[in-house]
Amino acid sequence: MTNQDYTRTITDIKGPKGIPLFGNLFQIEREQIHLYYEKWAKEFGDFFFVNFLGKKILISSNPQNNANILKNRPTKFRRLSKMAEIIEEVGFYGVFTAESEEWIKHRKVTQQALSNKNVKSFFPQIVKVAERLDNFWESNLIDEVTKYQISNDFTRATVDVTTNLAFGYDMNTVENHENEIQDHIAKIFPKVNERVNSPLPIWRYIKSSSDKGLDQSMDALKITIGEFIKKAENNLEKDPSLKENPSNFIEALIASQDKENPFTWDEIFGNIYTMLLAGEDTTANSLSWLTYFIASDNELQNKVYNEIKEVLGEKEQITTFEEVARFKYLSAVLKEVLRLKPVSPSLYFQANEDVVVGDLLIPKDTFVLTQLRVGALSDDNFENAAEFIPERWLSAKETTGGCPFTGKHKAEVAMPFGGGPRFCPGKFLSETEMILFAVTLFKKFELTLSVPKEDIKEKFAFTMSPENLAVNLKKRKQVSISNLTKEKVSI
Numbered sequence: 442m443t444n445q446d447y448t449r450t451i452t453d454i455k456g457p458k459g460i461p462l463f464g465n466l467f468q469i470e471r472e473q474i475h476l477y478y479e480k481w482a483k484e485f486g487d488f489f490f491v492n493f494l495g496k497k498i499l500i501s502s503n504p505q506n507n508a509n510i511l512k513n514r515p516t517k518f519r520r521l522s523k524m525a526e527i528i529e530e531v532g533f534y535g536v537f538t539a540e541s542e543e544w545i546k547h548r549k550v551t552q553q554a555l556s557n558k559n560v561k562s563f564f565p566q567i568v569k570v571a572e573r574l575d576n577f578w579e580s581n582l583i584d585e586v587t588k589y590q591i592s593n594d595f596t597r598a599t600v601d602v603t604t605n606l607a608f609g610y611d612m613n614t615v616e617n618h619e620n621e622i623q624d625h626i627a628k629i630f631p632k633v634n635e636r637v638n639s640p641l642p643i644w645r646y647i648k649s650s651s652d653k654g655l656d657q658s659m660d661a662l663k664i665t666i667g668e669f670i671k672k673a674e675n676n677l678e679k680d681p682s683l684k685e686n687p688s689n690f691i692e693a694l695i696a697s698q699d700k701e702n703p704f705t706w707d708e709i710f711g712n713i714y715t716m717l718l719a720g721e722d723t724t725a726n727s728l729s730w731l732t733y734f735i736a737s738d739n740e741l742q743n744k745v746y747n748e749i750k751e752v753l754g755e756k757e758q759i760t761t762f763e764e765v766a767r768f769k770y771l772s773a774v775l776k777e778v779l780r781l782k783p784v785s786p787s788l789y790f791q792a793n794e795d796v797v798v799g800d801l802l803i804p805k806d807t808f809v810l811t812q813l814r815v816g817a818l819s820d821d822n823f824e825n826a827a828e829f830i831p832e833r834w835l836s837a838k839e840t841t842g843g844c845p846f847t848g849k850h851k852a853e854v855a856m857p858f859g860g861g862p863r864f865c866p867g868k869f870l871s872e873t874e875m876i877l878f879a880v881t882l883f884k885k886f887e888l889t890l891s892v893p894k895e896d897i898k899e900k901f902a903f904t905m906s907p908e909n910l911a912v913n914l915k916k917r918k919q920v921s922i923s924n925l926t927k928e929k930v931s932i
């Protein structure tokens with residue numbers, strides 16, 4: 442029992458009225474579940490309960506309370522055990538699901554692989570993937586294309602970055618479309634989301650066609666990952682010094698075999714799946730949201746394009762890591778995208794012990810869902826919070842004519858990468874990728890939306906993506922980036 446002060450217990454907490462037995466089950470649409478939670482947060486405040494078939498989930502929407510929950514891991518809170526169990530059942534036994542001492546071991550090797558130092562030395566590979574994107578668009582798209590599904594290209598590019606960085610394996614899915622690894626990956630998050638939000642584990646007794654599809658995709662991924670592992674084992678055999686200084690994530694996992702407390706094969710596979718999945722959907726969806734905002738606002742698009750011209754000058758592409766930091770406006774645009782469209786608006790936890798959060802005593806084992814975007818959309822924290830205003834992220838010296846934007850700005854409230862010790866270790870990598878791919882896209886094309894903006898909806902399937910996003914692309918008059926940078930960027 443905790444000795445902190447509290448004024449409320451869970452018997453004081455209300456929530457939307459449901460129907461007997463089913464609770465709120467039929468009041469929500471699963472793919473928009475986060476929007477229901479956000480709507481109810483306005484009505485019921487910082488804490489409220491939802492009830493699915495008698496199972497109660499405590500929703501926490503206050504940013505300070507959420508930060509507190511995120512910070513107190515892995516001690517007072519853990520990831521929701523039901524979610525971890527479902528993810529592990531699929532095969533993902535790794536850093537995302539591990540807890541306590543086990544998590545520390547998994548986190549160390551993951552964090553090392555994604556460290557700023559590693560991302561910086563890996564930078565030429567990200568440039569290479571950006572070049573391939575440019576090449577692909579140059580060769581396959583005519584001057585004007587309508588209704589283009591740009592999200593698929595982002596997915597391929599992010600898969601290539603992760604497999605190169607973490608596994609030392611160049612899949613080149615950007616150019617090589619017959620490798621359908623991303624199609625298999627695409628099946629996983631929606632299925633996990635469906636199972637986490639399903640009141641009964643029906644799939645353990647009767648498999649639907651999508652359950653069977655998931656099994657087939659996991660089998661296909663296992664074969665691909667087997668190739669990554671074989672390559673890493675060969676490298677370690679050829680150069681035993683890599684056992685002490687592994688050159689990537691997969692080598693580090695395998696090298697642990699010869700050490701104390703090694704990773705099991707389930708853990709090695711699980712961490713590889715985790716890295717692949719965590720690095721792909723999140724970054725690709727954020728790039729899709731970025732495209733959504735830029736394609737729907739001409740003035741914004743011009744500002745982004747002008748900055749690209751200003752930073753690159755005569756050059757056709759970013760070639761040094763230092764140049765990434767010079768995209769101040771584009772970085773501010775990205776921060777605003779992540780504030781308004783965080784791809785993980787909800788995170789699922791469970792109390793390890795009785796714990797006080799804010800003024801509420803939360804009993805051990807309570808399911809707690811932090812609804813992160815509520816704070817980011819509140820006028821208490823951001824001036825005109827509902828509006829897309831990248832300037833709010835710029836300091837006076839970064840804008841011409843002084844900061845055009847004043848008013849409330851509690852940056853710490855927007856938590857698109859989570860918080861506390863389990864904060865996303867891929868933040869730096871994804872930010873670097875997003876700048877490079879965005880510069881490649883917006884330098885090459887003028888974009889407009891192919892569908893009315895209001896028809897593009899938020900779809901939540903563990904991550905949140907823009908449903909129906911399609912764009913019209915018009916090539917700008919310029920020379921292909923790849924032709925000009927081949928000499929300068931040699932890998």
Ligand code: HEM
Pocket residue numbers: 511536537538548551555603715716719720721723724727784785788857858859860861862863864865866867868870871
């Ligand atoms: C825009 C891109 C991304 C977003 C918005 C994002 C967001 C998140 C969030 C919200 C979490 C949960 C954090 C928490 O529990 O506090 C997370 C965890 C994680 N992310 Fe990311 N992520 C992104 C990109 C990446 C990339 C590129 C990688 C790796 C290649 C990655 C690897 C991970 C891992 C391994 C975890 C689990 C960390 C742990 O449990 O200790 N993420 N991410």
